[in-house]
Amino acid sequence: MKRTNYKRLSVAALPADLETELRDLTTNARLHNLNDDYDGKRLDIEAPFLGETIGWVASGSAEDVTEAFRFARRAQQSWVHVPFAERKRIFRRFHDLVLKNSDLLCDMVQLETGKNRASSFDEVMDVANNARYYSNNVEKFMKPRKRASAMSIMAKSIEYRHPLGVVGQISPWNYPLSLGIGDAIPALIAGNAVVAKPDSATPFTSLLIFKLLFDAGLPRDLVQLVTGSGRVVGSAIADQCDFLMFTGSTATGKVLGEQVGRRLVGYSAELGGKNPLIIANDADISYAARGAVDACFSNSGQLCVSIERIYVERASYEDFVGTFSSRVQAMSLGSGFDWEIQMGSLASADQLATVEKYVEDAREKGANIICGGKKRPDLGPYFYEPTVLTDVPQDALLRTEEVFGPVVYIEPVDDLYDAIELANDTDYGLNASVFAADDTAWQIGPKIESGSVALNDGYTSSWAAIDNPMGGMKESGVSHRHGAEGLQKYTATQNVTSQRFMYFRGPESISRKTFSKIMLALLKSGKTFRLLP
Known part of the structure; x- marks a missing residue:
């Protein structure tokens, strides 16, 4: 392996902006405004480059998750009425803040994961790309769509899309920036709130990137970050969310899929691969x-x-x-x-x-x-x-x-x-x-x-x-991210159809038998002349 002149990193070598941001994030590490007076269980965060602790966050409980959902549900009731134009402005400002703070974001990702600079920059580009794409396309993906009816002349049918409510997100340590917020962006811009659990090894990246989103104008309570263990916090999120987005191992994905399946809640997962x-x-x-x-x-x-x-x-x-x-x-x-x-x-x-x-x-x-x-x-x-x-x-x-x-x-x-x-x-x-x-x-x-x-x-x-x-085939996942589906999976479709001109089963002046013969003739001609969907 090529010998390099690179030396082991020391705390003294940290960029000044990163050191300041770390200190601020650690001081404000919180679950619902719990600050450095918090006397509960803490998670020490290690920098792989250093093998040293660089800060701490609180280790949340199931009760903390319940409180997070209470805040998020209340915020979502207002957010759903915010016009798309305003949502788009927020995420476009966020896009610009991501690019403006790219060096700081790369520094934080590297410090928490130990990856090289180019790999950390991949995450910055991905988040900006994600924010731009969904802000440009949210109205197209969410707009009501006219749908054909069995008897198009007799009915007008519209498909509507509504946000599901509060999306739960459980993200991994390997891409704490891309996966820490990338799946939340379409969920939020579609009108949902988010309760997210960053990985216990990389919480500061999530705290930093969502801080930029709040600076861009997103209502503070609309996103709740709950740090802690997957067994406690992740499980509690799966028990209360209206849709679960998970990225991680296939083994854990199966457990969570079974958990949300018992509640008939939607689920999207990117899992393992070979x-x-x-x-x-x-x-x-x-x-x-x-x-x-x-x-x-x-x-x-x-x-x-x-x-x-x-x-x-x-x-x-x-x-x-x-x-x-x-x-x-x-x-x-x-x-x-x-x-x-x-x-x-x-x-x-x-x-x-x-x-x-x-x-x-x-x-x-x-x-x-x-x-x-x-x-x-x-x-x-x-x-x-x-x-x-x-x-x-x-x-x-x-x-x-x-x-x-x-x-x-x-x-x-x-x-x-x-x-x-x-x-x-x-x-x-x-x-x-x-x-x-x-x-x-x-x-x-x-x-x-x-x-x-x-x-x-x-x-x-x-x-x-x-x-x-x-997304993944076989045991590599369920559902997809990106594209229209990456946003629409966080919505419920609604069929609203209006009957027109006459009752669907025909006028009372015609017998059911006669009307059935008329309908049979229409169905046959519809197939022959492609008049029906």
Whole structure:
């Protein structure tokens, strides 16, 4: 792995603005205006770069969640009557504040997660993109729509959309900015309130980004952030929300899905993945190797859509392995806020232990480690080298289980049919990637059982295509984010239909039998002449 000049970060090296913001957020860490006099249970927040505590937030209770819903429901009753024009102004101001404060936001994301600068900036761009898209399109997605009736002349039918009430959001630590507010934006602009639980490891990013939203004009009580454990706070949110948005593991997603299902409450979830990448013989191998580095090791591999297995047509296998491994070995690792660092830290001791477990299991069972495979305490407490394996045996855990770290294995295939079969041989179906000539890529992409497929890219192009809904197939998720569905899932549809000209079952002056014959004739002619929907 490339040796760098980057040193371990110290508290003294924190940017001044970040240090000030941290102090302010810690002083005001609260559940419903509980400040630093709060004497309940606290959660200490650690910076992975440092391995040191940087602040605390309160650890909420089920009672705190109930109080949060009380505030949110009251605020939502007023918010639902705010015109779309005003809602759009708020979120456009928010968009501008996100861009204005991009450096501070990147600093906070890095400090809480340990990721590199480029990965933190991805989150800033995503939030701004999200706010702009939904502020530009909310009226189109929410406007009443005329719908056809069985007898269009005799009835006028309109579909209305109404906000559901209070949306519950449970977000993860790996993208605390994008996922901390990205799903809340369409929920709020559609007219809902939100009660959100940020991950216990990354609450300050959520506190900071929602502070900017309040500065943009959003009513303060409309969003309630309740910090605490998933078992207590997350469960209480699932028990009281009108719709639940969850991003996290498949195991937890199943538990929450069952919980909200008992109340017949709507649910959207992005869950785990074991994402494949296919490289065809007609791919540009140098370009594919560069793309694969980003696909596998962005965010230190700690993202649901990260690539963890690569299938290469046999004629291109040696060329790709050599080119890819050379790029991986040249990657720069380090802590801090320098833009040139290509990969940062893992997020915690638990993540480091998980990655070590999977790699050592594969090594002991005979896998060949051609890059990485070691932790790097010289750079920080939770650093692990980007790791590439070949010859991974069938019984190795990482062959089928999600590692959620900077680990990928490469396998040759005889042809693209085999590659597609192996790509689909999983219980997951979140993301996939194909590097090939354009025609080949478009032939392969739709055949992969995955909610999103990026062609000649790892995942950023499909994620950034915000007008196109994305979610998981199989055990990788339920429902979608982005696009019209990303907002409309937070609404209830209402069918309002007016009968016109005569009673639907006919005038009283005509017998039921005669009227039925008339209707049969109309239905037959409607099919023949396409007069009916």
